[in-house]
Amino acid sequence: SHTNLVQLRLGGNSIGRSGCVALGNLIENPTSRLEDLRIDGNGIDDGCVDILTNALSRDNKLKKLALSQNEDITDVGWRSLSAVLRPPGCMALVEIDLSESGLDDEGAEAIANALAINKTLKILHLCYNEGIGPDGWLAFFDMMQNSESALEEINLSENVGIDDEAAVAMTYSFASLQHLKILRLDENRNIQVRGWQAIAYLVNRCQSTLVELDLSSNEIEDAAAAALSYALTNSPSLKVLNLQSNISIGTVGWRAFASFLQSSVVEDLKLSMNIMNDEALVALADAFATMRSLKYLSLAGLSPILSMNGCRALSAVLGEPNSALKAVKLYTNKIGDEGAVAFASVLEVSGNSTLEILDIQSNRIGAVGWQAFSQLICNETSIMDTYSSNHCLHHICQEHISNAPCELLSLLKLNRQGNKNEVARQKILRAHFYQKDINAQAFILMDLKVLPLAMAWMGKDYMG
Numbered sequence: 001s002h003t004n005l006v007q008l009r010l011g012g013n014s015i016g017r018s019g020c021v022a023l024g025n026l027i028e029n030p031t032s033r034l035e036d037l038r039i040d041g042n043g044i045d046d047g048c049v050d051i052l053t054n055a056l057s058r059d060n061k062l063k064k065l066a067l068s069q070n071e072d073i074t075d076v077g078w079r080s081l082s083a084v085l086r087p088p089g090c091m092a093l094v095e096i097d098l099s100e101s102g103l104d105d106e107g108a109e110a111i112a113n114a115l116a117i118n119k120t121l122k123i124l125h126l127c128y129n130e131g132i133g134p135d136g137w138l139a140f141f142d143m144m145q146n147s148e149s150a151l152e153e154i155n156l157s158e159n160v161g162i163d164d165e166a167a168v169a170m171t172y173s174f175a176s177l178q179h180l181k182i183l184r185l186d187e188n189r190n191i192q193v194r195g196w197q198a199i200a201y202l203v204n205r206c207q208s209t210l211v212e213l214d215l216s217s218n219e220i221e222d223a224a225a226a227a228l229s230y231a232l233t234n235s236p237s238l239k240v241l242n243l244q245s246n247i248s249i250g251t252v253g254w255r256a257f258a259s260f261l262q263s264s265v266v267e268d269l270k271l272s273m274n275i276m277n278d279e280a281l282v283a284l285a286d287a288f289a290t291m292r293s294l295k296y297l298s299l300a301g302l303s304p305i306l307s308m309n310g311c312r313a314l315s316a317v318l319g320e321p322n323s324a325l326k327a328v329k330l331y332t333n334k335i336g337d338e339g340a341v342a343f344a345s346v347l348e349v350s351g352n353s354t355l356e357i358l359d360i361q362s363n364r365i366g367a368v369g370w371q372a373f374s375q376l377i378c379n380e381t382s383i384m385d386t387y388s389s390n391h392c393l394h395h396i397c398q399e400h401i402s403n404a405p406c407e408l409l410s411l412l413k414l415n416r417q418g419n420k421n422e423v424a425r426q427k428i429l430r431a432h433f434y435q436k437d438i439n440a441q442a443f444i445l446m447d448l449k450v451l452p453l454a455m456a457w458m459g460k461d462y463m464g
Contacts, residue, residue: 007036011066015039020048024055027062038066040097045070049077056090057083064095068125071102078107085114085121094120099127099155105136112143119148122179127157134163141169145176153182157214162188167195171202180206184214186242196224204231212240216270220246225253229260242270244298254280261287272300272329278309285313289320298329300359306333308342315343318358319350327357335360340369344376353392361397370404377411380431391415391423 005026015023023039026032044052044067056062067073067081084090098111103126115121132140137159154174156162162170167188174180183206185191185199196218203210213232220228220243232238243249243257254276261269261284276284281302288294299306299314306314318325333339340360347355373396379385394415397404417423 004033006033007038008034009038010042011038011069012041013039015042015044015048017047017051020044020051024051027052027055028058032059032061035062036064037062038064038097039070040066041069043070043072044077045072046074046077046080049073049080053080053084056093059090060092062090063092065093066097068097068099068101068127071100073102073107075104075106075110078103078110082110082114085111085118087117087119089114091120094150095123095125096121097125099125099129101129102131103129104131105133105139108132108136108140109143112140115144115149115151116146118146118150120150122150123153123155124151125155126159127155127184128159130160132159133161134166137161137163137166138169141166141173145173147176147178149177150179151177152179154180155182155184156188157184158187160188160190162195163190164192164195164198167191168198171198174202175205177206178209180209181237182212183210184212185218186214186216187218189217189219192219193221193224196220197227200224200227200231203228203235207232207235207237209237210235211237213238214240214242216242216244216246218246219248220253221248222250222253222256225249226256229253229256232264233260234263236265238264238266239293240268241266243274244270245273247273247275247303249274251277251280255283258283258287262290264291265293266291267293268296269294270298272298272302275303276310277304278307278313281306281310282313285310285317288314288317289323292322292324295324295326297325297327299333300329301332306330306335306339308338311335311339311342315346318343318352318355319346321350323352323354325355327359328355329357329359331359331361331363333360333363335363335365337366337369337372339363340365341372344369344372347390347393348376348379351388352390356392357395358393359396361402365403367405370408374405374408374411377408377415378427378431383428383432386428386431387424389424389427391420391427 013019023037026034027037049067056065085093085096103111108129115124156170174183191199203213215228225246232241249257271284288297302310314330317323318328335343340363343358343360346352347358376390377393379389392415394412396412399409402409411427414423414426
């Protein structure tokens, strides 16, 4: 029964007008509980939009609407949608996706007019709208200023029409937003220094609410990086920062970011696919070592290749006693055996018990490097060494495409179990009691009061 239907995804199904009539009837049916409707990539045209918006104007339940990849909608359809976004339209609507939808300057103006007075929409996706030019974006941002807006998340990825002038207008528009938490501006390569400096001002204005900032795949240079770093300093709420693929940032820019990171509360930091020399890496590593909140770090595919100085600096971060890192991605960095040994050795010596993922796939690691990780995961020197091995690290490479030994992959799989007592017991049994030459030396030297307890523990089945 449709009365129990809450989410409906019909992407890529070539829904025609008769289909939209049926959807409209469902939307305005008083018994319907539909809250999330996704009809992206369906060839929706102006007539379909009119049918749907008429239904939405009479419904007060639909919360999410995805119309992305419907490039047949013209200004007529956008004006119909604008009417629904304006009070007293569908005031339950909190998320709308108009990405890659054929929006042009006039369509963008119609949507902006509605956003200027809308007080309920929280999430707006406007990615990859090539039809909106610089003048269209300029007008869009000028019109949508709304201090009473509820917008919390704005996604403006891949919009070639956003240039410096539009970025400045965006800054003044978004600075009035009181609840902005997530801002995605990735792949807006026509924004240059002036635009990024303006965005830095916006970031500073929103620093008390901003939780996630995506600036990946842009043309950010050192001057802009410095401005952004200064704006982010002492930001009390920023948890996720994505700066991947910003190859125009040089050593000066990375050192500026390192200064900001030292006082940040960032938990997830993405810096992959960038150009960093040893000086930049050492500065960043010093900052990582002071970050007590950092849990996820991506540094994959760096250029030039990650040198031993870089490996030593980064591996030292994992040896910090207060490190909160759970996952570090270092794939495709050509660290080789020497780099692998550096990371494994630091993890072993420090007794790191928080890191679960160290992705070192595609790094030209051979037998020596893999052996270092085998030693880390299951040190077979003695029973106590095996017991004290690393039981937390469970992923270092993709099993189906890695040259890592099967035994190492098996040990990593064992580490995925939640009961670490059982993990340790299984490793001890494997290393010391499943072979012909059983090593009982540890039991011979054991205190007689402890011996029965140790034997009972070895024989216990924690898995039930």
